[in-house]
Amino acid sequence: MSEATPKFKVTIDNITVEVAPGTTILNAARSIGGDVTPPAMCYYSKLPASGGKCRTCLVEVSKGSEKDPRPMPKLVPSCRTTVMDGMEVKNITSDKVLDARKGIVEFLLLNHPLDCPVCDQAGECDLQNLSYEHGTEQTRYDFPRRTFEKEDLGPNIQLHMTRCILCYRCVFTAEQLTQKREHGVLERGDHAEISTLLGKSLDNEFIGNIIDVCPVGALTDKTFRFKNRVWFTKPVDAHCSCTKCSGKARLWMRGDEVYRVTARKNEWNEVEEWICNECRFERKNAKDWVIEGPSKIKRSSVISQGHYVGTKPTPVVIDKVIGKEPKFLMNIHDVSDVNKPEIELSRIPGPAHSDDFKGNK
Amino acid sequence: MEKLTNRSIQVNRSPMTISERAYLPSILKGLTITVGHIFKKKATVSYPEEKRPFSPVFRGLHILNRDEEGRERCTACGLCALACPAEAITMEAAERKPGEEHMYREEKYAAKYEINMLRCIFCGYCEEACPKDAVYLSETVMPANYTRKSFIYKKEDLLIPNPNNKG
Secondary structure, eight states: OOSSSOOEEETTEEEEEEOOOOOHHHHHHHHHHHGGSOOSSOTTTTTTTOOSOOTTTTTEEEEESSSOOOOSSSEEEEETEEEEEEEEETTTTTTHHHHHHHHHHHHTTTSOOOOTTTTTTTTHHHHHHHHHOOOOSSSOOOOOOOOOOOEEEETTEEOOGGGGOOOOOOHHHHHHHHSSSSSESSSOGGGOOOGGGGGGGOOOOOTTTHHHOOOOEEETTTSSSSOOOGSSSEEEEEEEEOSSSSOOOEEEEETTTEEEEEOBBBBSSSSSSOOOOOIIOOOOSSGGSSEEOOOOOOSSSSSTTOOTOOOOOOOOOOOOTTTTTOOOOOOHHHHTTTTTTTOGGGGGGOOOOOOGGGGOO | OOOOOOOOOOOOOOOOHHHTOOHHHHHHHHHHHHHHHHHHHOOOOOOSSSSOOOOOOOSSEEOOOOTTTTTBOOOOHHHHHHHHHHEEEEEEEEEOOOTTTTTBBSSSSEEEEEEEETOOOOOOOHHHOOTTTTTESSOOOOOOOOSSSGGOOOOHHHHHOOGGGGG
C-alpha cells in the first residue's frame, strides 16, 4: 500500500470535490455544504452503524465510477453508499430524487400525530424542517394513526411513541454510551415501538443524550416539558467544571433563568460533545455555569427570532423643555400575571400544573 | 428653488374692487354655501343609537374560543405571540392533569394568557397564526377606559363563556 492514499473525485450536483476513499456520499456532500447536502433523519455521524433506515437521503447516481460509468439502477441511500472515483451524483438537480423525497416525507408522516403546537421539539425539529422543505400539504392516508400512551423513561425523559419515526438513533446512543442498553425497539412492523421492557427506567449517567439525538419530539426533556417554547428562550454557550463530561453545553435561557440545558449542536444538528445527566437535568442555575456567549443560530431558524444582534439601546434624551425624567405610568410586571417572580418555572421539576399557578391571582 | 408642484397660487395683493369693498355680495355667497349644507345628507351618525355597518373583515377585540364541548382550544403553542408584531401576547403553559379533560382540549393548555391591548395593533396575525382556531378577533370595538391597568386582558377576560354552564 502506498503512503498517500489516492483521493476520489466525486461530482455532486455538478460540484466536484475530492474525498478519501470510503467516505459516504452524504459526508462528501456535507464537505461541500449548502443545498446539495441530502437531509438525514436517521444517520448520525457520531453514531457508528446508524443510517440507512429513513431513506430521506436518497440520491441518484448517474455515473457509477470512472471504470464503470453505468448509472446505478435505483436511488441509493447516500448515508450508506461509499463514493467511487469519478462518481456523479444528482441530488437536488434530479427530479426523481425530489419526487422520491416527497414520498418519503409522506411515509414518515403517516403515523405522525402532527401535534406540533403541543410538542416541545417544535422549532428545532428535523421532521418539521424536512416536511416544510420537501413535504406535500396533504396526506393520502385514510386509516387511523397508530397511537400509544406516553411513557416515562426514568424521571427526566418523556417518551411520546406516537411521534417516533423509528430512526434507531437513541438505541445506538445507548449502545455506544452505556455499558448495558436497557431500551430498544420491541415488536415489528406497524407495531414496532421504542420501549424499555416492562417499564424499566433508564438511569445511566449519559442517557439524557438520547433526547438530543432524537430528530423528532418522541424523546423530550421532562424538566423543560411545556415550560416555554424553544424560540422564546435564548441559547447561550456555557461550560462548567464537570467531572463526568466535558461540561460544554448550551443553555436555553430567559432572563436569568436556565430553562433547559442541551449539548451543543453543529450545523447538521448533531451533538458536538455528549453531556452527562447532571449537567443536563440538575444544573438549572445560571451560577453553575460560565457563560461564553450567545450560540450561533441559523438565520432561517425560528429560534433566531427576536435576537437583535448588534443593536445599541437608544439613549434616553431628556427634553430641555420638560427637564425631568418622563413619568413611568405603568410597570407591566405589576399588572401582568405572566412571569411572576414567585413562580420560577425553571425550578419546577416537571411540567407545571394547575396547582402550581394556584394561590396567585 | 424649484417648485415641487404647480398647485401653489400667488396671493393676489391688488386693491379690492367696488363689489368686494361692499362686502354684501361676498357675505351672501358665503351664506348660500352654509344654507346649502343644511339640506345635504348628514355625514355623521348619532352613535350609540345608530351604528355604522362594520366591514366583514373588521378586526376588533380578541376572544379565546372553546370547542363544541366547551373545552378551551388554546394549547399555548406560542405561535400568536411569535406572529405578533407588537409583542403584545404572553402566555404560560401547563400540563393537563387527569380529571381536567373536560376543561382543556389538549394535554397542554395556557395557564396564563395575556394580551396587552395598549400594544396591540389589531392586525389579526394572531388569528391567522393560530393552528387550533383558538384566538379570534371579534366585531367588538375595543372599549375605552380610564386606567392603563385595565388594558391588560387576562385569560378570564378573553375566554368566551362556557356554553355548557348555562343551565
